[in-house]
Amino acid sequence: MITKSPFGRTGHNSSRVIFGGAALFRIEWGQAWAEALLTSVLDAGVNHLDTAASYGDSEVMMGPWLAASVDGVKNRDRVFLASKTGERNGAAARAELERSLERLQTDRLDLIQLHNLVEDEEWEQAHSPGGVLEAMITARDEGLVAHIGVTGHGVRIAGMHLRSLAAFDYDSVLLPYNTLMLDNPAYRHDVDALLGQCLERSVAVQTIKSIARRRWVDGDSDVDEQRSWYQPLRDAGAIERALAVVLSNDQLFVNTSSDARLMTEMLDACAALCASAPESGQIPAPDPDAIRRDIETYSMAALFDGADLERI
Numbered sequence: 001m002i003t004k005s006p007f008g009r010t011g012h013n014s015s016r017v018i019f020g021g022a023a024l025f026r027i028e029w030g031q032a033w034a035e036a037l038l039t040s041v042l043d044a045g046v047n048h049l050d051t052a053a054s055y056g057d058s059e060v061m062m063g064p065w066l067a068a069s070v071d072g073v074k075n076r077d078r079v080f081l082a083s084k085t086g087e088r089n090g091a092a093a094r095a096e097l098e099r100s101l102e103r104l105q106t107d108r109l110d111l112i113q114l115h116n117l118v119e120d121e122e123w124e125q126a127h128s129p130g131g132v133l134e135a136m137i138t139a140r141d142e143g144l145v146a147h148i149g150v151t152g153h154g155v156r157i158a159g160m161h162l163r164s165l166a167a168f169d170y171d172s173v174l175l176p177y178n179t180l181m182l183d184n185p186a187y188r189h190d191v192d193a194l195l196g197q198c199l200e201r202s203v204a205v206q207t208i209k210s211i212a213r214r215r216w217v218d219g220d221s222d223v224d225e226q227r228s229w230y231q232p233l234r235d236a237g238a239i240e241r242a243l244a245v246v247l248s249n250d251q252l253f254v255n256t257s258s259d260a261r262l263m264t265e266m267l268d269a270c271a272a273l274c275a276s277a278p279e280s281g282q283i284p285a286p287d288p289d290a291i292r293r294d295i296e297t298y299s300m301a302a303l304f305d306g307a308d309l310e311r312i
Contacts, residue, residue: 001044001045001271001274002015002016002017002044002045002046002267002270002271002274003015003016003045003274003277003281004016004045004047005250005253007048007080007172007204007253008171008172008198008202008203008204008205009171009202009203009204010080010110010111010146010147010171010172010204012048012080012110014047014048014080014204014253015045015046015047015048016247016252016253016254016270016274017045017046017253017254017255017256017266017267017270018046018048018049018050018206018253018254018255018256019038019041019046019048019049019050019255019256020050020208020255020256020257020258021049021050021051021052021055021058021059021062021083022051022052022055022056022058022228022258023037023058023227023256023257023258023259023260023263024037024051024055024056024057024058024061024062024260025055025056025057025058025227025258026056026057027056027057027060027061031061031064034061034062034065035061035064035065035068037260037263038062038065038075039065040263041263041267042075042078042079044267044271045271046267047078047079047080048079048080048082048253049062049079049080049081049082050082050083050174050206050255051082051083051084051104052083052084052085052086052113052115053083053084053085053086053096053099053100053115054084054086054115059083059100059103059104060103062103062104063103063104063105063106064105066079066081066104066105066106067105067106076105076106080110080111081104081106081109081110081111082109082110082111082112082113082149083097083100083104083109083111083112083113084112084113084114084115084151085097085100085112085113085114085115085132085136086115086116087132088122088125088126088131088132089125089130089131089132090130090131090132090134090135091130091135092132093132093135093136094135094138094139097109097112097135097136097139097144097145101144107144108143108144108145108146109144109145109146110145110146110147111145111146111147111148111149111171111172112136112139112140112145112147112148112149113148113149113150113151113172113174114126114132114133114136114148114149114150114151114164115151116151116152116153117150117151117152117160117164118152118153118154118156118157118160123160123163123164127164127167127168133148133168136148147171147172148168148170148171149170149171149172149173149174149204150164150170150172150173150174151173151174151175151206152174152175153175153176153208153304153311153312154176154304154306154310154311155181155184155186155187155304155305155306155310156306156310157175157176158175158187158190158191158193158194159190159194161173161175161194162190162193162194162197165194165197165198165201165203169201170203171203171204172203172204172205172206173194173198173203173204173205173206174205174206174207174208174255175191175194175205175206175207175208176207176208176209176212176303176304177191177207177208177209177210177245177246177252178209178210178211178212178242178245178246179242179245179291179295180212180295180300180301180302180303181209181302181303181304183302184302184305184306186306195249195251198251199251204253205251205252205253206252206253206254206255207246207252207253207254207255208255209230209303210242210243210245210246210254210255210257211232211233211238211239211242211243211257211262211266212230212231212232212233212300212303213230213231213232213233213298213299213300213301214230214231214299214300214301214303215230215231215301215303216229216230216231217231223259223261227258227259227260227261228257228258228259229258229312230303232257232259232262233294233298233300234262234265235294235298236265236268236269238294238297238298239262239265239266239269240269240272240273241286241287241290241291241294242291242294243266243269243270243273244273244283244284244285244286245285245286245291247270247273247274247283248282248283248284248285248286250281250282250283254270
């Protein structure tokens with residue numbers, strides 16, 4: 001079973017693995033399929049769902065499942081539910097939040113996150129009067145959301161999260177975390193500083209891109225349909241080692257890939273890693289040499305470089 005840990009200061013014990021709602025991007029994949037996937041994730045011990053207004057049909061597909069009841073208990077009440085708004089203007093963000101609540105068929109979110117807040121101009125607008133942060137604080141005061149977090153991509157995001165935490169007491173952050181990203185000295189420096197701040201202030205840290213292999217290379221697709229904007233690892237052993245990079249740091253939570261076809265491999269790997277932990281609960285770090293062999297074997301490359309490859 002996947003272990004649980006306090007999600008920062010929210011008061012919720014979240015599974016170390018968080019379901020990434022981008023896996024439900026297209027309604028054409030089937031509502032019955034989506035609901036079966038969510039049930040299997042819950043049965044595996046995952047009790048935290050993370051989606052976004054911009055994740056295609058994700059919120060729409062989650063809604064009926066969240067509204068359904070099992071043994072008299074709504075699925076909504078079984079999970080910690082998070083979404084994101086990409087709007088920077090307060091009125092637009094409020095409208096997007098209300099649409100998310102309607103699509104998710106709920107009257108509250110446990111966490112609303114400012115989505116991909118990395119550009120200076122957008123950061124200034126978000127934190128200015130009339131901006132998204134002000135609107136989400138109002139929504140929190142009204143009981144529509146319980147907590148407020150911030151997310152982002154790229155090698156600048158750890159530094160931007162530090163700036164955000166200096167401006168407001170966010171409850172959570174989300175950022176990329178894998179060996180190739182941490183090989184970047186500037187990113188590693190900012191990540192270390194951010195983790196220190198988050199530990200001191202009990203801010204939850206979610207990680208993404210844990211099993212990223214590289215950006216897609218033309219003519220080298222290993223699937224008939226690309227369900228993530230990057231190419232993920234597919235070998236079960238490599239996936240488990242990549243997840244161990246994250247989960248061996250007990251401060252971190254890992255969000256699953258948007259390619260749901262890898263959900264079984266990810267959940268099985270996480271359950272095995274949790275089972276491997278000694279009585280202290282600390283998951284062992286993977287063999288660094290094995291990680292480097294995976295990088296070579298699968299021609300892995302960093303998704304972001306601070307230059308041409310900085311944005312999705």
